[in-house]
Amino acid sequence: MRRFTALYQRLDRLTATNDKRRALVDYIRGCPPEDLAWALLLLSGGKVGGARRKLATTGELREWVSEVSGNPAWLVEESYHQVGDLAETLTLLLPPATMRAPDQGLHAWITGVLYPIANAAAEVRRAVIVDAWDGLDDAERLVFNKLLTGSMRIGVSQGLLQQALAEVSGLEVAVIAQRMLGNWDPTAEFATRLLSTEPQIGDASTPYPFQLASPLEAAAPSLGDVNDWHLEWKWDGIRLQLIHREQEVALWSRGEERLDGRFPEIEAMAALLPACVLDGELLAWDADDAQPRPFAALQTRIQRKKPGLKVLAETPVVMVVYDLLELDGNDLREEPLQARRAKLHALVTGLDHPALRLSPQVVVESWESAAALREQSRERGVEGLMVKRATSAYVGGRKRGDWWKWKIDPMTIDAVLVYAQAGHGRRSNLYTDYTFAVWDGDALVPVAKAYSGLTDAEILKLDKWIRSHTKERFGPVRSVTPELVFELGFEGVNISKRHKSGIATRFPRILRWRTDKKAADADLLATLASLAN
Amino acid sequence: MEDLVIVRPEGMYCPPGDFYIDPWRPVDCAVITHGHGDHARVGMREYHTTSQGLPILQWRLGDQVYHPHEYGESFTLGDTQVSLHPAGHVLGSAQVRIAHAGRVWVMSGDYKRNPDPTCAPFEVVPCDTFITEATFGLPIYRWPPMDEVARDIAAWRDECAAQGETAILYCYGLGKSQRLLAELAACMQGPVFVHGAMATGVEVYRAAGIHMIETVKVSDTPKGADFAGQLVLAPPSAAGSTWVRRFRGAQHGFASGWMRVRGNRRRRNYDRGFVVSDHADWPDLLRTVRETGATRVIATHGNTDALVRTLNEAGISAGTFATHFGEDD
Numbered sequence: 117m118r119r120f121t122a123l124y125q126r127l128d129r130l131t132a133t134n135d136k137r138r139a140l141v142d143y144i145r146g147c148p149p150e151d152l153a154w155a156l157l158l159l160s161g162g163k164v165g166g167a168r169r170k171l172a173t174t175g176e177l178r179e180w181v182s183e184v185s186g187n188p189a190w191l192v193e194e195s196y197h198q199v200g201d202l203a204e205t206l207t208l209l210l211p212p213a214t215m216r217a218p219d220q221g222l223h224a225w226i227t228g229v230l231y232p233i234a235n236a237a238a239e240v241r242r243a244v245i246v247d248a249w250d251g252l253d254d255a256e257r258l259v260f261n262k263l264l265t266g267s268m269r270i271g272v273s274q275g276l277l278q279q280a281l282a283e284v285s286g287l288e289v290a291v292i293a294q295r296m297l298g299n300w301d302p303t304a305e306f307a308t309r310l311l312s313t314e315p316q317i318g319d320a321s322t323p324y325p326f327q328l329a330s331p332l333e334a335a336a337p338s339l340g341d342v343n344d345w346h347l348e349w350k351w352d353g354i355r356l357q358l359i360h361r362e363q364e365v366a367l368w369s370r371g372e373e374r375l376d377g378r379f380p381e382i383e384a385m386a387a388l389l390p391a392c393v394l395d396g397e398l399l400a401w402d403a404d405d406a407q408p409r410p411f412a413a414l415q416t417r418i419q420r421k422k423p424g425l426k427v428l429a430e431t432p433v434v435m436v437v438y439d440l441l442e443l444d445g446n447d448l449r450e451e452p453l454q455a456r457r458a459k460l461h462a463l464v465t466g467l468d469h470p471a472l473r474l475s476p477q478v479v480v481e482s483w484e485s486a487a488a489l490r491e492q493s494r495e496r497g498v499e500g501l502m503v504k505r506a507t508s509a510y511v512g513g514r515k516r517g518d519w520w521k522w523k524i525d526p527m528t529i530d531a532v533l534v535y536a537q538a539g540h541g542r543r544s545n546l547y548t549d550y551t552f553a554v555w556d557g558d559a560l561v562p563v564a565k566a567y568s569g570l571t572d573a574e575i576l577k578l579d580k581w582i583r584s585h586t587k588e589r590f591g592p593v594r595s596v597t598p599e600l601v602f603e604l605g606f607e608g609v610n611i612s613k614r615h616k617s618g619i620a621t622r623f624p625r626i627l628r629w630r631t632d633k634k635a636a637d638a639d640l641l642a643t644l645a646s647l648a649n
Numbered sequence: 650m651e652d653l654v655i656v657r658p659e660g661m662y663c664p665p666g667d668f669y670i671d672p673w674r675p676v677d678c679a680v681i682t683h684g685h686g687d688h689a690r691v692g693m694r695e696y697h698t699t700s701q702g703l704p705i706l707q708w709r710l711g712d713q714v715y716h717p718h719e720y721g722e723s724f725t726l727g728d729t730q731v732s733l734h735p736a737g738h739v740l741g742s743a744q745v746r747i748a749h750a751g752r753v754w755v756m757s758g759d760y761k762r763n764p765d766p767t768c769a770p771f772e773v774v775p776c777d778t779f780i781t782e783a784t785f786g787l788p789i790y791r792w793p794p795m796d797e798v799a800r801d802i803a804a805w806r807d808e809c810a811a812q813g814e815t816a817i818l819y820c821y822g823l824g825k826s827q828r829l830l831a832e833l834a835a836c837m838q839g840p841v842f843v844h845g846a847m848a849t850g851v852e853v854y855r856a857a858g859i860h861m862i863e864t865v866k867v868s869d870t871p872k873g874a875d876f877a878g879q880l881v882l883a884p885p886s887a888a889g890s891t892w893v894r895r896f897r898g899a900q901h902g903f904a905s906g907w908m909r910v911r912g913n914r915r916r917r918n919y920d921r922g923f924v925v926s927d928h929a930d931w932p933d934l935l936r937t938v939r940e941t942g943a944t945r946v947i948a949t950h951g952n953t954d955a956l957v958r959t960l961n962e963a964g965i966s967a968g969t970f971a972t973h974f975g976e977d978d
Contacts, residue, residue, distance in 0.1 A: 128911065129920050187788045188962070194955050195789045199910050208789035208909065546916065 117252075118219045119143070120155055121259045127270050136272060140280035149307035150223035156310075157302040159277055161267045164226050169234040172241055172264050174202055180242055184249070185209045197592045200538060203261035210249055210257060217251025223304075230263065275513060285311040293325050293512060323357045323368040324393060324441050324449065325512025329519035332503060336483045336522065339503065346453055346506045347478040347486060349498040350521055351436055352411045352608075353399035354418070358382070358435060360389050361445075377422055382435050385471040391444050392463065395510075396437035396475065403432065403470060407497035411622070412610040437464065438475040438502075441510055449510040456510070493524045499607070500524045526605035526623075527647055529639040530630055532560055533600045536582045537593045539567070547582040547594070548575055550626070552604060556641040560598055561617045563644060564606065569626030578629075601633040602626050609648040619645050653729075653747050653754040654780060654947075656970050661756065661780075661949075665749045666729035668697070670756050673973040680731065682758025683742035684709050684823055687975040697724070699733050701769070702741020704853050705823065720769065736760035737771035738927050739824030740854060746774050755941065756780040759974075761926065762933040763792055766831040767824070767859045771937075779943035784928040784976050785906050786952030792906065792930045795832055798923050802829070802880070803837040805902065805921055810878030815899040819885045819919075821977060822847045824927050826882050827854040829904060830861035833880075839863035842876065844883035844892070867895075888917075906930070906978045926978050938965065950974040 123143040130136050140159075144152060158164075165171040172180075182192045187209060199205040220228070229248065233241045245264065252260055262268050275289075278296065282289040295310050309316050332339075339345060355370040365386040367375040376383070379398065400413035409431075417423060417431055440460040441449055448456050457477070464474040478501065480486040486501065493500050500523035508518035531552035539548035549567050553560035570578065578600075586594045605627045612620035619641075630637075654663050660672030660679075668678040675692035682688055684705035691710050698706055700717040707715070718724055720743070723732045728750075733743035738759040745756045755776040762771050802818065809816040820826050826847050833841065840863040843851060848866045855861065867881065876896050887893055888901065906926025907913045914922035929937060934956060938946055946967040948956050953969045960967035 128915075131918060131920070185788065191788060191955060191959065194952075195787050198787055198952070199789060200912055204911060205789065208791070 117222055117225050117256055117259060119147070120151070120222050121256045123155070124259050124262075124268070124270060125255055127272060133276060137276055137280050137283070140272065140277060141283050144280055144284045148221060148223070148304075150304040151221040153302035153304060153307040154222040154226055156277065156281075156296070156307065158222075158263075158268045159270065159272050160274060160296070161269070162302070163266050164230060164263045165234070165266070169231070170241075171230055171234055172245060174265060176238060176242070177202065177206055177245075177261075177264060180246060181206045181209050184246055185211055193591075197538065203258060203265045206261045206265075207254055207257045213250050213252060213257075215251050216253070217248075225260070226263070281311065286313065287311070294322060297322055297325065323359055323366070324510075326355065326357065326370050326395070327439075327510050327512060327519060328514040329502060329504075329521040330514060330516050332520040332522040336486060336503070339483075339520070342480060342483050342486065344506055346457070346504045347480060348438055348475050348502045348504070349478060349493070349496065350500045350502045350523060351397040351399055351408070351475065352497070352499045353397040353408065353436070354414060356382075356396055356398045356435060357441075358386050358389075358392075358394040358396070358437075360386050361391050361393075361442075378417060378420060379433055380423070381428065381433060381471050385435070385467075385469045388467060388469060389463070389472075391442075392440065393442035394435070394437045394460075395439035395441055396435050398433055398435055400431050401434045401436075401473075408434075408436075410497065410608060410610060412608075412620070434471050434473055436473045436475045439510060452507040452509070453504055454506050490522060490524060526607060526625075526627075527609065528603055528605050528627060529554065529644055530601050530633060530637060531563065531604050532598045532635045532638045533596060533602060534560055534562060534598055535593055535595050536578075546575060547579045550602075552602060552624075553598070554639045554641050554644055556617075560635075560638075561641055563615075563617045563619060563641070564604055564621045564624035566602075566604060566624045566626050569605075570629065574629060598635050601630040601635060601638055603628050603630050609644060611645075611648050617641060619648055650752075653749055653752060653778070654756060656972065661970065661972065663726075663729060663747055666727040666731065666747060668726045668731075669693075670745055671758070671974070678726065680726075680733075680745050681706065682736065682745060682756070683739055685739070685759070685975075685977075687973065687977075688758065697726075697731070697733075699741045699743045701857065702743065704857060705739075705741055705850075708849060708853050709823075720772075734772045734774050735769035737762065737765060737768060740768045740827070740857060740859070742768060744772075744774055746776065752777050754778045754780065755943075757782055757937075759784070759928055760937070761929050762937065763795060763926075763930075765795075765828050765927070767828050767854060767861075773937070773940045775942050777943060778945040778947065779938060779941045780947045780949060780970065781934065781938065781956075782928065782950055782974070783934060783948040783953045783956045784951035784978060785926065785930055786934060786948070786954075786956040788931045790906060790909055790926075790930045791932060792909075792926055793924055795925065796836070798904075798925055799829070799832040799836050802833065802902075802904075802923055805900070805923075806837065806878070806880045809900050813877045813898060815876040815879055815881055815896040816902065817881045817883055817893065817896060817899050818902045818904055818923070819883055819888055820904040820925070822884045823850050825904060825925065825978075826884075827851060827859065827861060828927070829882065829925065830864060831859060834860060834862040837862070837880075840865045842867050842870070842879055842881040844881070844887055846884050846887075847882055928978055935959070951976055 126139040127136055178192050182189050196205045233244045278289050278292045281292045300306050357368040359366040365383050369375055399408040401408040413431055420427055440456045464472055490501050503520040503522050505518045531554050533550055534553045535551035536547040537549040539546055551562050552564045553562045582596055585597045587597055588595045604624050606621045606624040608622040610620045654661050659674040659676050660669045662669050668680055669676045670680050671682055671688040672679050677694045679693035680697040689706055695714045697716045700719055703717045718733050720735055721732055723730050730748040732746045736742040736744045736758050744758055747754045753776040755774045759782050760771050806816045843864045845868045851864055900920040902921035903919045904923040904925040908922030909924045946960050946965055947970050949970045949972045957967040
């Protein structure tokens with residue numbers, strides 16, 4: 117594990133992307149494939165433990181470190197609030213190691229030490245973990261504790277990892293990306309196949325990397341002639357890739373998660389399609405309605421792994437498709453968008469199925485008329501417009517220039533800061549997580565939590581203010597005197613029974629600090645509720 | 650019985666002695682524990698301090714009415730007998746011992762127990778009530794041996810040298826920088842380059858006979874000088890300033906007890922953090938309280954809550970003073 121620990125330390129210290137890639141390349145070169153496989157899993161956010169393979173709960177780890185270090189539970193908790201990361205807190209609290217155990221690779225640690233004790237009785241797991249702690253130095257302990265507590269979160273994007281793998285193997289990044297998509301087991305065979313220059317038989321259900329859009333921040337006319345662009349509505353649903361190959365259907369979300377079983381009506385429709393790969397949006401949409409239901413309606417469907425008939429009837433879903441990536445075994449991604457759309461149109465019309473709709477082209481004469489249509493987005497239940505270059509190929513990842521999302525401006529309210537909590541990681545021991553409230557009669561009712569939107573200088577200033585205006589402390593949370601007003605932006609408001617205020621805000625964020633306003637000037641709950649759709 | 654030290658708007662006050670310790674507002678009589686800005690301020694009519702700390706106060710506060718005292722020397726203030734004892738924090742730093750009517754109170758000021766070649770080591774002063782700092786009052790704060798850290802810094806400079814980069818190490822100008830320069834003398838070759846704001850402090854220490862590695866003021870180097878492969882010491886306020894821009898291709902490190910927690914380093918965007926503190930770590934806070942034999946403890950600044958609760962659970966009556974002291978390290 118020393119080799120991986122050295123990589124972890126290097127990545128933790130580096131901030132420049134190029135330096136990080138170099139560190140990854142150095143690690144991958146000459147790494148035994150059985151260790152590399154685990155490293156890739158961990159760097160991709162994968163976990164060793166989990167619900168089905170219990171190594172140690174966070175409660176047990178706290179308890180064991182309390183016993184081993186002689187610090188009472190409350191002091192372990194206080195320490196955790198200061199550090200903001202459990203794995204690191206454990207590392208800092210453990211007494212110095214009394215020996216240095218011989219080094220073992222990542223694979224040996226995970227499959228030889230941790231897996232054998234998974235789901236064992238607490239005493240068995242405790243004995244092995246406490247013993248392991250005693251043979252590791254601080255740097256190794258941190259990595260080991262990260263294995264126990266969950267993901268590594270080390271600031272390495274999938275893209276960067278794939279670039280490093282491509283550099284070492286001499287393969288295209290796209291090839292690596294495709295081979296890494298989906299579920300894979302961290303075995304030596306996987307690592308070897310991943311880096312192999314021989315063509316690999318891809319699993320038939322392997323999806324293509326999604327093409328992502330960048331927000332359009334410049335004025336739309338700066339894109340040039342409107343006729344060079346293909347416009348569509350920006351749907352507010354779940355991005356979905358539908359794969360029908362070799363009589364098998366797979367549904368993939370953008371989080372590279374298979375959604376099989378959750379949406380049987382989509383799978384039934386897919387089975388009727390010719391062999392193809394479609395890109396589109398999953399939406400809750402009643403057959404008779406002119407527009408889809410809000411995103412929140414999908415929540416009930418996402419949560420159900422095997423929805424019953426009642427759920428299916430209450431919230432019917434459709435797939436609104438906007439791209440065709442593969443047809444009858446031919447990869448179409450290099451073809452221009454217009455050509456792909458023509459084939460897609462034929463496909464959708466030919467099938468004529470209620471669960472499959474074509475995302476219509478929004479035809480406009482000019483950017484002005486596009487802007488005017490965009491203003492109707494909220495009434496149409498969409499998030500704005502998508503602007504795609506008509507001749508563009510389908511490229512995985514967020515390549516700037518071909519796909520733009522031209523979203524409507526967010527709804528805004530003025531709200532009062534009422535609670536603050538310290539952040540995690542980089543922001544630990546700074547108050548960066550804020551709760552905001554609006555007026556309901558004489559009372560301030562919390563309506564949104566926001567973590568972003570302030571500059572570093574503002575965060576520091578606000579942190580100081582919070583410390584000197586604390587009313588009460590509830591563990592890590594402080595209530596503050598309700599004085600400061602912030603303008604919040606959000607994507608939507610939904611009626612919610614789970615929230616005390618009766619509403620739930622979507623993607624709330626801070627737009628600016630309204631130093632010109634007093635708490636009394638903040639908005640009313642009724643105003644916010646009237647925005648609900 | 651009245652407490653020997655209480656908090657007033659002006660600062661910590663000793664009623665029977667009619668003097669203040671490290672006051673934050675102008676008063677007649679001030680006893681100063683050490684030269685850091687949150688403890689030594691201008692505006693006092695008279696200053697009592699240690700002989701070793703005098704040059705530091707003269708540097709920081711200019712011309713004032715000073716009464717220097719040797720460590721351990723007893724002097725009378727009002728109805729009390731006062732003496733100053735080494736705190737091991739920075740050159741000339743002191744604990745204040747107050748004896749009155751058979752009772753002894755000690756105010757620690759800032760202190761540490763780890764060896765420091767630039768100042769007299771902390772002395773345990775038995776007392777009834779011990780007023781302690783608690784800057785690092787949590788068990789996550791435990792200091793590594795200083796010689797190890799000094800070797801890490803030397804190795805970091807070599808790493809930077811191999812990549813043609815400058816190693817800029819930020820640290821506080823009074824105390825920390827001189828301690829590092831003294832420790833580095835044992836494990837690497839000089840010179841070390843220093844920021845102008847630090848140079849005066851280094852001179853004060855050299856004049857006091859403290860042995861440190863050879864230093865060169867950055868401002869004394871010719872325009873366009875190449876600092877690749879060199880170690881540069883600068884105050885934290887220089888980070889991100891135009892002054893730093895002259896070092897093209899540099900790594901930035903910070904030497905502080907706060908660097909024990911990764912989040913502190915990452916938040917400030919330092920490449921490296923070196924755990925070097927001039928305050929007591931958690932085990933030493935507890936050890937010191939125990940060794941003084943105090944039955945009552947008052948914590949002044951830092952993570953006071955955890956220390957107070959730990960002591961109370963151990964049967965030592967503990968509370969806090971709300972002071973204006975900072976938590977820089």
